[in-house]
Amino acid sequence: MKYLEYKGYTGSIEYSPEDKLMFGKVVGIRGLISYEGETGKQLEEDFKSAIDEYLAICKEEGKTPEKPFKGSFNVRISASLHQKAALKAMEEKTSLNNLVAEAIRSHLSREEEMA
Incomplete structure (x- = not known):
């Protein structure tokens, strides 16, 4: 799946055969910013317009806009996998965070090579 990018925001691209309409939403934030269009060009224009409108509303209301993909997230895994990963990180003299990031x-690197 390809994505739309604008001002640091990423948007999905989906298609509804029933409505013969393309649509999407901004990913990586809690709020809902959606957009639509009958063509790719219209979809992209509505995406950019939705982002601009969101940023304008935030500014008008004195709110800080949500930042997508801040670089931190919670991962829930089994206790045994957590233990194995933590011990492996200690053996490699690195942090658990670095082990997970690597x-x-x-x-992702392997996935890109296969594409």
Whole structure:
């Protein structure tokens, strides 16, 4: 799946065959920012317009806009996997955070190689 990018925000691209309409929403934030269009060009224009409107409303209301993908997230895993990962990180003289980040990088790298 490809995504739309604008001003640091990422948007999904989906299609509804029933409505013959493309639509999407901004990913990586709690709030809902959605957009739609009959063509790719219209979808992209509505996406950018939705972001601009969101930022304008935040400014008008004196609120800080949500930042997508802040770089931190919670991961829930089994206690035994947590233990194994923590011990592996200690053996490698690194942090658990670095071990997990490297595992994600490695996984994404392999995926890109297969594409």
